[in-house]
Amino acid sequence: MPCETMRCWVMLLFFLVANYSHYCVLGVSQVPCLFIFGDSLSDSGNNNDLPTTAKSNYRPYGIDFPSGPTGRFTNGRTEIDIITQLLGFEKFIPPFANTSGSDILKGVNYASGGAGIRLETGTHLGTTISLGSQLTNHRVIVSQIATRLGSHDLARQYLEKCLYYVNIGSNDYMSNYFNPQFYPTKRIYSVEQYSQALINELSLNLLALQDTGARKFVLVGLGLIGCTPAVRNSHGTNGSCAEEQNAAAFNFNKKLKALVDHFNNRLSPNSKFISIHTALNNRDGFLVSDAACCPLGCIPDQKPCDNRSEYVFWDEVHPSEAWNLLNAISSYNSTVNPAFTYPMNIKNLVGCEIKRDLEFTDKTTSQLSATE
Structure with a gap:
């Protein structure tokens, strides 16, 4: 029987991933x-205790997550949650706001809902943890890892084997540039100038992250922000996407890809950068792609739709777990496609040094077990 539905394709993709994992991961x-930097697309609870309206630690958020609401801005797992599982981690990476002890050796999630590359982005919602502040938090963790491993040199050797996932930038448009009532950026920059300013600032943060020992980077491009229900509704586009917002996202993504090339050509041969992009222009199999399963702001205890796996969007901005699943599997295990994963997928990025990484990890774990 031919595979005609999205669920069928996802099952086939899972079969391919499972076979690769069995062959490559060997149980670890x-x-x-894994260190995660970003915004609400990756936040797993860092905003819960912040004075901000950008929160999701209440039902119906988390309605399909095993432990219920956690601060994730979707009904279940985020895209990076699923990638974490595909990478073979037994547990999700904990948020910086709620991590301690040996947990930090597996990684930390610094992402913050409403945050952006720019410091001021999202501040009209309340306190946010910008990318620069997330990097400051990472330095704290790096220092703690150095203490646990016995020296900064050992910490650097360990951190060079880790994966660094950076998914941020949407709010710099949706909660900054295209919000002129709160921010002056649209009066100061053209779309081209603003995209370049964002890339320049992102570049500085990535170089600073590299200085802490980071070597393997996943940089996530922007989705079609003009196609989110929130933007469609606010612009009265009668169901069509807002082209100005989408053009800005395309402009940013083009520059992000060029940044990947620049870093791969100029930095140490041990440093590898890839970019991945959403499949939002390929919504076959999803019955609803222009409305939210949990509309009107997804207020506390609101009843969402029953057919959540058929919706691209969970609320008016954030994707559903079903959509996250499709993108996560494609990011991890897709065939090389410059329009989606460039110049390789996550599997290839981490696969080239797996045996050496695991040897170092096993040795380090044994040392820690003897001292704790």
């Missing part, structure tokens, strides 16, 4: 640790 994670 493919990298020793």
Whole structure:
């Protein structure tokens, strides 16, 4: 029987991933640790205790997550949650706001809902943890890892084997540039100038992250922000996407790809950068792609739709777990496609040094077990 539905394709993709994982992972994670930087697309609870309206630690958020609401801005797992599982981690990476002890050796999630590359982005909602502040938090963790491993040199050797996932930038448009009532950026920059300013600032943060020992980077491009229900509704586009917002996202993504090339050509041969992009222009199999399963702001205890797996969007901005699943599997295990994963997928990025990484990780774990 031909595979005609999205669920069928996802099952086939899972079969391919499972076969690769069995062949490659050997019962342990493919990298020793994973560090996550970003916004609400990756936040797993860092905003819960912040004075901000950008929160999701209440039902119906988390309605399909095993432990219920956690601060994830979707009904179940985020895209990076699923990638974490595909990488072979037994547990999700904990948020910086709620991590301690040896947990930090597996990685930390610094992402913050409403945050952006720019410091001011999202501040009209309340306190946010910008990318620069997330990097400051990472330095704290790096220092703690150095203490646990016995020296900064050992910490650097360990951190060089880890994966660094950076998914941020949407709010710099949706909660900054295209919000002129709160921010002056649209009066100061053209779309081209603003995209370049964002890339320049992102570049500085990535170089600073590299200075802490980071070597394997996943940089996530922007989705079609003009196609989110929130933007469609606010612009009265009668169901069509807002082209100005989408053009801005395309402009940013083009520059992000060029940044990947620049870093791969100029930095140490041990440093590898890839970019991945959403499949939002390929919504076959999803019955609803222009409305939210949990509309009107997804207020506390609101009843969402029953057919959540058929919706691209969970609320008016954030994707559903079903959509996250499709993108996560494609990011991890897709065939090389410059329009989606460039110049390789996550599997290839982490696969080239798995045996050496695991040897170092096993040795480090044994040392820690003897001292704790």
